[in-house]
Amino acid sequence: MKLQEDADLELAMDAFGVTNNVPVLRTSEIDALSPSSKDDFTELHKLLKDKLSQYESSVHYSSFLESLFHDLCISLEVDDLKKIRTETGEACDSGPARTPPTPSSHLVLLLS
Secondary structure (H helix, E strand, O other): OHHHHHHHHHHHHHHOOEEOOEEOOOOOHHHHOOOOOHHHHHHHHHHHHHHHHOOOOOOOHHHHHHHHHHHHHOOOOHHHHHHHHHHHHHHHHHOOOOOOOOHHHOHHHHHO
16 A cells, blocks of 8 residues: 555656655746747747647637737837737738627737
């Protein structure tokens, strides 16, 4: 019985990244990246897109993105915001045929 308990404990510790009762820090690829070049930011873009896209079927996804983009864009310069608004508007206009989003969910409105 004791052997089984020890084996179960070891399995659980391994599953949660604990070694000798000390947590093992597991750095994700996103956390490990410290972008400084255009290629670095392209890689960060890919990693974030891959990470966040897995949640797009959630009913909370669009409001999450709305809030996230607002928080990310709040400190940008006006010229940068205009570029983002233009790109986002074009993406909305040329995106796949869907039910049009409500005006409150448009990133364009956030950046206006």
